[in-house]
Amino acid sequence: QVQLQESGSGLVKPSETLSLTCAVSGASISSGGYSWSWIRQPPGKGLEWIGYISHSGMTFYIPSLESRVIISADWSKNLFTLQIKYVTAADTAVYFCARSRGTQPYYFDFWGHGTLVSVSS
């Protein structure tokens, strides 16, 4: 069974960097046929896809976050990470990592439980 688990700081100060890790078990993130995404959900609001990394390291970010976001992977540890620089209160959200079928995101069949990140001084 594929499992994803988010971890990282739950509280980040404005203008600092949000860093999260998604540890994957039951599947190899370097195997073809899948991609690995970050999705966030502000409190009481809908889902926003942030971007993804492919099994080969290709990345894509949504335009509104492109200048502040990096998604990377540690292939040896089978995990991928999210960094968002210069955070503001608008970045407060539950952050999910998810697996998608396809070299590019297609449908998300496995999700982490999510982790709440609050941006506050």
Next chain:
Amino acid sequence: DIQMTQSPSSLSASVGDRVTITCRASRDITNYLNWYQQKPGQAPKLLIFDVNNLHTGVPSRFSGSGSGTDFSLTISSLQPEDIATYYCQHYDLLPLAFGQGTRLDLK
């Protein structure tokens, strides 16, 4: 970018009712449309992929239809465990995007 608009934003229904949620894309996405169910405090769960394909373990009372820009999710006979928020998601072109969600509760 392609925007997804769901309607209604919320609806109330009774157990046994037939419920339909619609999703409209801002341009033609052929059949590149998925549906998710999210219960409070949980991650979303995949219900349907490619418009009308039920994900493993999803009850047959759920169905999807549509093509082009207009899509729908139908629950043929609402059950108490179906109370949740439902999201559509396109993957026609990057960036992919979700609809704003439809909150379903019991009347």
